[in-house]
Structures are given as structure tokens and as C-alpha cells.
Amino acid sequence: MTKSNETGIKKDLSPDQREELLGTLKARFEKNVNRHTGMEWAEVQAKLEANSEKLWSLNEMELTGGEPDVVGHDEETDEYIFYDCSTESPKGRRSVCYDREALESRKAHKPENNAMDMAAAMGIELLTEEQYRGLQELGNFDMKTSSWVKTPANIRKLGGALFCDRRYDTVFVYHNGADSYYAARGFRGSLRV
Template identity: 60%
Template sequence: MNKEFEMKKKLSSDEKSKLLTVLKTRFDKNMKRHENMKWQDVSHKLESNESALISLQAMEQTKGEPDVIESEYDAGELLFIDCSEQSPSGRRKVCYDDLALESRKKYPPEASAVTLAKEIGIELLDEMQYRRLQKLGEFDTKTSSWIKTPEKIRQLGGALFCDRRYDTVFVYHNGAESYYASRGFRGSLKV
């Protein structure tokens, strides 16, 4: 996990401006992710939403490289997803949730994916969102990412994660308390 991560409660005008510049640059560079969108519409929606900007700043700070993708949601709602090539480096070495964290007595990780996502103000991707992301590019070719796990699997001690190998997206299971240097999580933010 990124030791330099600090969740902000408010962004200065300069921080907002820099964040919007980074997001616009990424938006312009990756038009295939949002072919039918205009930056002006995205920018307008973001500028009036302080909590979304704070979450996007945290996504950026933890190396998620958030970008807006075309959404299946109601008209007017934007969906940002972590689009870093590999699982965000500032959110790795985490177990699945706090129950798993508490059960890990020997060599526990510093945090859990579910709790860190809540602190940032995002949600873990579910399997459908993860597969949708993979249609936009090749992600997690050297890493893996925890995804939302169905309650039944979680109650039995497991959790799900995904990656891309051999030009195929794989969904795996592991004990929820496990953590690895190459496993993190990707998040989504509705605006």
C-alpha cells in the first residue's frame, strides 16, 4: 500500500486545476474508452462535485489512473474506473476485507481492499465491470485485482480476484486473508 497516501477532505483550487488537467489529458489520449463523450460535459459535472474530485484525487494518488468510460447507467451519470495498466501500485499488498485482516495473526497486511475502497469513496469492480474494462485494453497482465465477491463465497472464507493472461481474462479464488505484492484492487466511481 502507498505509505504516502493521505485522503484529503478538501482540495485547493490549484489541486483541482491540476487534477482536471491530468484527467483531461488521459481523456483525450484514450478516446476509445468514451467515444460518444465530450470533455466539456465531463468537466462541467466534475467541477460542481467536490466529493467526486476528492475521490478521483485519491484514485490518482494511489496510481489508479482513473478515466471515464461510457456507462450503462442512467443518462447523465458518469462512471470512472481505474485504468492503470497494472493493478494500482498504491493499493497492493492488501487482503480482501477487514474480517480477513483481523483473522490474519501472523504477518498481517496494512489494510484491506474493501476498507481502503470505502475510505477513497469508490467501490471494488465486480466481475462484469472487470470484464468490460478488459474490452477497452489489456490490464493486469503482470498483476491481479480483487473484485467484489458474492456473499456466499465470502461467508465460506474465500474471495475472488481477476487478471489477464494468455489473452484471456481469468477469475480465481483465494482465501480472503491472502495478500501478495502483485495483487491490489481496481475501483469505480459514479458521478
């Protein structure tokens, strides 16, 4: 049975798409063993093959330039954790404001989309600041770009949103109006499988 979301988008991949994506994910997994020490690709692949909707989400992450990879395993839930591991903020997810409320509040020069809605449509979550800092322990990311991160409700209520980047060999967290958007700012996501 093919699954689709409320907009009617088919959340399933063709056999060729599945094979291509699994090949890409396997190659990335094997090339970046430091991100998932002690984990076996066969176990990850078995989880992916058993969950076509999550595989579809990973394909969306890939298509928008996220280069998703395994960064952890939750022993309690037996879920593998994927993050966007592209060197810079994913190209297909830049120039977006933080959320729908921010998008609708802009009077002029509205961006085409917002990070929260895009993530939801892809079936992923924005990284939290803590997750973003964890990602940065695995390599150097966002050296030229920045990424929106999940913003605490008290900050968002006041009109702000948080984003992070890495400069001067340090991870920084900043704030901006949630309605702002820049060509060099996108968002990174996480997915549990």
C-alpha cells in the first residue's frame, strides 16, 4: 500500500529510487565511520527497508542537499538517528524564514517557504541547539552558511528564532527575527528510523 500525506504526495519510492538511495547512504556510511563507530550498515539497511516512509524522508533530505548520515543509535527505542551532514547548510533549503507565522507576518519580499513547514512536509525535525553542537563534534559544518535550529517557545513568542554556524573553530548560536531569511541560511534536520 502506498502512503501519502494530506497534500496527496506519495511517500514511497520506486524500486530504482530505493536502490539508488540505499547505495548512496551505504557509501556515505562507509566513508564516514567516525560518525557511527561500532554500527553495522546491514542493521541500518534492514531498518530502512522495513520503513518506506522513513526512506522517503531520507530521499527528500538527499534531494535538497542534506547528505543524511547515521550519527547515533538510541538503545532504548532501537532507532538509528540520521542528521543532515552536508558541509554547508543544505542548498535546497536556504532562503527560508523560520515558520509559517513568520512568513505570514512579512508584508513584502516574502520568502517562498519556511523551515518548520518544509521539515514537516519532509517528515523530519529541525535540529535542536544541542543536536547541532553534537553534529559539530563529528566535523566542521556551516563554515560559510548558517542553519536555523529549533527555537524555544519563550523566544519564538517574542518574535525571535535561533540559528547556528561555525566560525573561528567555534560553534555560535545567534538570534534573528523569525521572519528574516538569507541566501546562506537554511536548516538541518534529524530523522529517527
